[in-house]
Amino acid sequence: MSHILRIENLHVAVDGKAILRGVNLEMKFGETHAMMGPNGSGKSTLGLAIAGHPNYVITEGTITLDGEDITEWEADQRARAGIFMAFQRPVAIPGVKTADFLRHAATNVRRPDRKEGEDLIPMREFRKELKAKMSQLKIDTEFARRYVNDGFSGGEMKRAEILTMAMLSPKFSILDETDSGLDADAVKLASASIAEIGRDKMGLLIITHHDKLLEHNPPQFTHVMLGGRIVETGGAELARELHDHGYDRIRKTYPDAEAANQEMLAKEEAVAV
């Protein structure tokens, strides 16, 4: 399979404030990309813009999937086309069982032309598959009966996101700080799970601060984002360098981007106040 997700000159604004200022990125099916960068640099914004969040307004540039321009598509169209994002903070949907949610989601994604009201994947078949995936990811089957993310611990939420990724088997997955809020053991497990489900089976864009999540997922490409732009791209060694030494070198090398980053952070704080 050869699929390509291409981001060209992407500018994104939230509430009228420019965040991304010309991002270029090309990912092929089977590749693993790490996206690193300090707080407020725009990493999550890139993920949400690719996933199609309505508040992340694309003001310039394009996103294409296998040559098709999906810049204007709704989030559900993108999901059905093979784009997936594991949320940093997944929301709870009280009253909706995880299994029911995933069955409907998997049906829609596997049959992109499915019309509303048409049959879902047969219950037995789906249960069997879900059970197998849960055991592969060492998730208690009791999980399936719980309401979507409702009362989940941080670790449970992240594992549920990886389970969802496993059930939807997308062409491209964006993992938005799947390691945040997890202890060392949980990060290890998440890293191994991502490798198990995603490695070579999709394109992975792993957004992270640390290299722990990359332990089982050595990236072919490491991108550094600062001030809403990708300022540097390297291999796995770049991820290690950033983890060991932080972003000081990057900040000094790209003063314009650093200034933009500080400006964005200041605005964020002003809003928070």
Added chain:
Amino acid sequence: MTTTISRNDLAGFNQAGFNQLLERRIDPVWITQARKDAWAAFESMGWPNPRDENWMRSDLRGFKLDRYQPIDESETQSVQNAPVRLIQGVDVGGSLRSENGVVTAESLDPKYAAQGVIFGSLSRCARDHAELVKKYLHSQIDIHVDRFAALQAAMWTDGYFLYVPKNVVVDKPLHIHAAMGDGKVDLTHVLIVLEEGAETTVLFESTSSNEDADGFHCGGLELVLNARSNLRFVGLQDWGSGTWHFAHKRASVGQDANLQWTIAAMGARFAQVDQRVALVGPGASSHVNGVMFTRDKQHLTYNTIQQHSAPHCTSDFLYKAVLQDRSRTVWRGMIKVDVGADKTDGYQRNDNLLLSDNARADSIPGLEIKADDVRCTHGSTSGRVDEELIFYAQSRGFTRVEAVRLIVTGFFQQIFDRVTIESVREALGVAIARQVRQYE
């Protein structure tokens, strides 16, 4: 020679119309007298005062009683196409059907009849089982409470009477369907009496011949649960979207008796429902599950009272509403605890989910406690559907409308979890899913 009175000769809801009703009916004397008293009460009262707590959020200006005419119950009533939803795949133990407020079909499994169960037309039972009906009819509803209660007590055309004798268990659900034609009226009365230790389930639904049917429903409902009896009562109100719906609903729950009452309100342009559950014997308990789902310019008002008159009783009311378009719901909840009703455990909650900026949900919980040793809790929430939830579901391949439907279904799940009858859960799920419209 016989003369038939043509429809044009039928008077309205006025003195002449009332006289005609008395003339054509074959009622026992005591009922005729009760009707006359109620008519006098109706005549002496004005329409509800907009300053009255129960009516201050209800706009009656569009309601014109003289647009409707009483039904001539001596004529054959026929209502086509009014859907039945609650008994898909259910083996019922008996059923009643009324058309425009007149019972036209009655059935009851002979094994229940042999045990003394009575299930039939209220008009007929008032003659055949006069002592029983006389004892309980309007024993719970104060006909002087407002003009609609008085009108209904004076001019009810028919109704449904269920009597379950001591220790008899009716193990199959009983079904009642009230059907109403476009522009017609339904003045029925529900009277259910469970003797000591009796047990049964009643599925009641009211529907119109067409989805946008006009109509006037003015009803009464009385549930009498004697000691240790157990009643599950489900009411699905799905009148046409042009229908005016007024009802007084009362339950009296005796010692250690248990009432599970589910109310689903989907239809009608305007509804004003006063519901009161009185816990009259020690250890009585009641669970009320209310589901409201509104659209267009619907306006539904539920005034609920949990009346604790005896010690050690439990009442648990949960009302949930989802509102679309320019619709409006009003929920007033009141827990009243009488002197001496110690160890009362009262709970009331109302949650509202607004799918549109133009919808409005008023929620007015209240407590009135005259006993010392009680536990009463209440709460309410109202909020718009969370766009982040919609995005999350969309990012998993749900269309926007599927996402909203999912969130709405999840919102009501807490109530479905409390409804112990599968066919009812399914019917409500389907009715709710159908109601979710495409919106931005």
